Amino acid sequence: MYDPLLDKTPGCNVPYPTSYWAGQQQAGPGYPALQHDCTADVVVIGAGYTGLNAARVLAERFSQQVVVLEAHQPGWGCSGRNAGFVLKGSGRLGAVQLTERFGLKTAQACYREYRLAFEQVAALCQQGAIACQAQPPGYYKLAHQPRFLAVFEQQQQLLNQHFGERLQCLSQAELQQEHLADQQACGALLDPDCFGVNPLQLALGYSQLAEQAGATLYGGSPVLGWQQLLGQHRLQTPQGSVTAKKVLIATNGYTPKDFHPLLNGRILPVLSSILVTRPLTEAERKACGFRGQPIVMDTRSLKYYYRLLPDGRLLFGGRGAIQGRHADKPRYTKALLSALQRSFPALAGIAVDYQWSGWVAVSLDDLPHLHQAPKDSRYAGVSYAAGYCGSGLSFSALAGQRLAELAMGQSIPDLPCYRQPLRRFPMARWRRLGQWLYYQWGRWQDQRH
Incomplete structure (x- = not known):
């Protein structure tokens, strides 16, 4: 490519x-x-x-x-x-990192800009009657290791107290019993506003x-x-x-x-790869513990992200090849499938109907x-x-x-x-x-x- x-x-x-x-x-x-x-x-x-x-x-x-x-x-x-995640942010720095680097006042100003951008998407969709398959809100940041639960508590406290958010920390039990049963997750930070669209x-x-x-x-x-x-x-x-x-x-x-x-x-162009499965059966959705149609990302350095689509398929993505000429090599799809199945063992062997890659621009x-x-x-x-x-x-x-x-x-x-x-x-x-x-x-x- x-x-x-x-x-x-x-x-x-x-x-x-x-x-x-x-x-x-x-x-x-x-x-x-x-x-x-x-x-x-x-x-x-x-x-x-x-x-x-x-x-x-x-x-x-x-x-x-x-x-x-x-x-x-x-x-x-x-x-x-892209995966169609409508989030309140950009770049790789969250509110905590922005505060540490620039101070609270500047971080709050940056976050106000990010919130304005988030709200503008909804406003433009309404203005243009854009049928982009917006899904019910609910964004989960998953802790892939227990040490990130303390980080989530820090983020929740800062954002709720100083940035006007209403984030919720979820224990592993709360996450799996009431939201989604990702077997790799130790807990989650839930933003009730963010949602998914057809990008x-x-x-x-x-x-x-x-x-x-x-x-x-x-x-x-x-x-x-x-x-x-x-x-x-x-x-x-x-x-x-x-x-x-x-x-x-x-x-x-x-x-x-x-x-x-x-x-x-x-800029550094970095490949992100995505696969989309066949539609999940009702039994598979129940085994995965999905409630609603969440959008999800984890805390890994090389992040995985996924969402349940309106027609019941599961979109799953992560980092792909380094060079464009390797983007379509089967091993990258296999790696994503393996990661998906570690999170949801009930989907072992599930068929993949779509797979593609795209470049994102990383700044220094x-x-x-x-x-x-x-x-x-x-x-x-x-x-x-x-x-x-x-x-x-x-x-x-x-x-x-x-x-x-x-x-x-x-x-x-x-x-x-x-x-x-x-x-x-x-x-x-x-x-x-x-x-x-x-x-x-x-x-x-x-x-x-």
């Missing part, structure tokens, strides 16, 4: 992956390719959650002439491949909202050339070009190799970042948002709005993720080696008691 650290282009109009989400969609003609030379006020590169919401806000609130260039079709990248349908809904606001979307239009002249940016696609003063890069984990100096070496400091090049720099007019670390479904929509506001000269909240650009990885050419070493350490860390 396409590998952002090796490939200089993501291809052109490649079909959606054979995922469960794509299997729910009716094939349509899609958005046409750009086939002429044109101008715009702003060009947005990438039709995922970030780019589509940036385009919507630019057209709707600022009356900008906006062109969106997508190499394939909306939601082809991570926006249409591809959400992305397609955002594309309709952007188009209705006045943005022009082009599919099958990867950026193959980029020229700057007299304060203008000319982006060349296979069959046309667009020239504008401002460019927003919203490609995140799918940013091609050496795409732009502002992003080169500043575990935070997402928005950045606008200074007006006096050679990259003036260029902005980006990236580095969601695999938890960007909620935040990326608001990040698109903030990116649009930044491009229009509006003030945005003074938060760590908005103050500084992404930091470049030390010895960036060896990122994959560092990732491999981290995976070895993570496996050891996850097994120790």
Whole structure:
């Protein structure tokens, strides 16, 4: 599959992956390719959650002439491949880590932004009547080792007291008897608000909202050339070009190799792999102890996550291969199946109907970042948002709005993720080696008691 650290282009109009989400969609003609030379006020590169919401806000609130260039079709990248967890956060730092790193006041401000992003997803779904199969709320963070129960108590106390949450700590017995019978879990922290959606349908809904606001979307239009002249940016696609003063890069984990100096070496694309089983029988659901349709993630360094889907299938995901060319090797699906069966022995031998992988963008400091090049720099007019670390479904929509506001000269909240650009990885050419070493350490860390 396409590998952002090796490939200089993501291809052109490649079909959606054979995922469960794509299997729910009716094939349509899609958005046409750009086939002429044109101008715009702003060009947005990438039709995922970030780019589509940036385009919507630019057209709707600022009356900008906006062109969106997508190499394939909306939601082809991570926006249409993820597990569909609508969470209150982004990056890899929770409220406790944010408080430890930045202090309580700044952590609270960051969390307010995350809550706003979470609430915005529901508001946009209502505004656009997006039928994204939203499920009843209930998000469980599972302690895979007893030592994490004390961490959960600390998180519950901090979040409930200072962040306006209403989290609940569950013992192993409470979890298994009243919620779900994961045999690997020692207890859980329950957030009663977070929920699951069909992520591809959400992305397609955002594309309709952007188009209705006045943005022009082009599919099958990867950026193959980029020229700057007299304060203008000319982006060349296979069959046309667009020239504008401002460019927003919203490609995140799918940013091609050496795409732009502002992003080169500043993110690590990491593969996450997902499988979806056949529908569970009533007896299997009872044996697994499922009450409702929970969304679940554990505390491992190399996390597993899962959710029960509306049609009774079980989605189960975790880290996959390191290189794209290995993504489809059977051993990664077998590893996920083995982990699933350790949690739910009643599902031993269950058939897998769907399996796919996708890239998430990890940042060096575990935070997402928005950045606008200074007006006096050679990259003036260029902005980006990236580095969601695999938890960007909620935040990326608001990040698109903030990116649009930044491009229009509006003030945005003074938060760590908005103050500084992404930091470049030390010895960036060896990122994959560092990732491999981290995976070895993570496996050891996850097994120790």
